[in-house]
Amino acid sequence: MxxxxxxxxxxxxxxxxxxxxxxxxxxxxxxxxxxxxxxxxxxxxxxxxxxxxxxxxxxxxxxxxEAPPNAPPALKTRKVPFMKVLIVDDEFVSRKKAQTILSQYGECDIAINGTEALEAF
Missing domain, CATH: 1.10.287 (Helix Hairpins)
Incomplete structure (x- = not known):
């Protein structure tokens, strides 16, 4: 944060x-x-x-x-549409920090443990 x-x-x-x-x-x-x-x-x-x-x-x-609807595409988002990230960490603060950093590159999903990570796929 x-x-x-x-x-x-x-x-x-x-x-x-x-x-x-x-x-x-x-x-x-x-x-x-x-x-x-x-x-x-x-x-x-x-x-x-x-x-x-x-x-x-x-x-x-x-x-x-959020950019206005008539904004050029480059201004609408920083995300790379084809990138999907799964963050697996049992520490809340670490998960949120990683999500905040990585979400600018694509869609981020979070799992608290390995079992949740496997279920996410």
Whole structure:
């Protein structure tokens, strides 16, 4: 999630994305989520995975927003239509990070373990 937030800040700095109150709110929410995650790792508090997922999804929505229907094809999506990726990892954060990174190259499916991975095929 921190890399996605950093990319969002880079886009703002490079003026490829105009900052607004929703983006500011999302960035503040991401710092709160990262703080909570660090606290969990340190053993000080429990962490809501749904909150992290919401944060990642909100940040990702700003990084690859839907283009208007009349936009040139290159602007509509960064995905390579023929590429399909299956991510298999038992760690939630690792799965979400991999999905966020790889989804720009194609369709991503997630499996928590080998059994789910085999069922996905």
């Amino acid at each position: 921190s890399h996605e937030a950093e990319t969002l800040l880079d886009d703002i700095r490079e003026k490829t994305l105009e900052i607004n109150s929703q983006i500011i709110e999302t960035l503040l929410m991401s710092t709160d989520a990262l703080t909570a995650l660090v606290d969990e790792v340190a053993g000080g508090a429990s962490f809501d995975e749904g909150r992290l997922n919401d944060c990642i999804n909100k940040i990702s929505s700003y990084l690859s927003p």
